[in-house]
Amino acid sequence: MASKASAVWTGSLKEGKGTISTATGVLKDANYSFATRFEGSDAGTTPEELIAAAHASCFSMALGAQLGGAGFTPNKIETHAAVTLAKVDGGFAVTKIALTTTADVPGATKEAFDTAAAGAKAGCPISKLFANNTEITLDAKLV
Template sequence: MKRKGSAVWQGDLKTGKGTVSTDSGVLSQTQYSFSTRFENGAGTNPEELIAAAHAGCFTMALSGQLGNAGLVPDKLETTATVTFDKVDAGWTVTNIHLDVTGKVPKADQAAWDKATQGAKTGCPISRLLNTNITMDAKLER
């Protein structure tokens, strides 16, 4: 299985502009630029897209982990926060933090902790990323 995303860039780094697209059409010539990446310009940026991909992948993996334990969530919510810092080597994604909340009938804390840790280490995007991934996982009652 292969999935594709593409980017087009025109101009120099600071004043140029680009677009990103996906084969599914969910992103279709979505604008990005220096200002959307390093300031608060309108459009997206690679770090935001990584955060969304990680949140989506992790949440699906968590549902699978819970299912393996015989648990079905009513609702799972994940926010992935990517930290993008300038270090000696240049701009680098240095951390990803997952904030996770789940409403899972019949789950106890031990089952929740096992499922969230399994999803954190087992999600394909977690395995792809070569950075420190932290997480806060809350089970709602």
């Protein structure tokens, strides 16, 4: 299955503006710009914010799968992702993704939870996408 999205950009890098849309319509003409991405001004999103959303949701699902495989059903998994875009040799790159998750998992021990969290971090497709070129950290707490 292929997920689809599109982006339209008009104008120069610094003065231009763009929109992002997904085939499902969940995002429709979401604004993005240089100012949003690099200056923290202007309303809209950034590619890195979309990566953060993708990674947080992917990890949460993967953790749910890992816990289910170990015989646990989580009441709630909440994951936040912080994506760092930094200047490196040759331009800019995503250099770090910090995942922070809390989970309410009845009956799970800390050891079982930590094992599931490590498996989710390694097995999540978005983690795999960045595994060889981006530092991925995980702070996982069982509540």
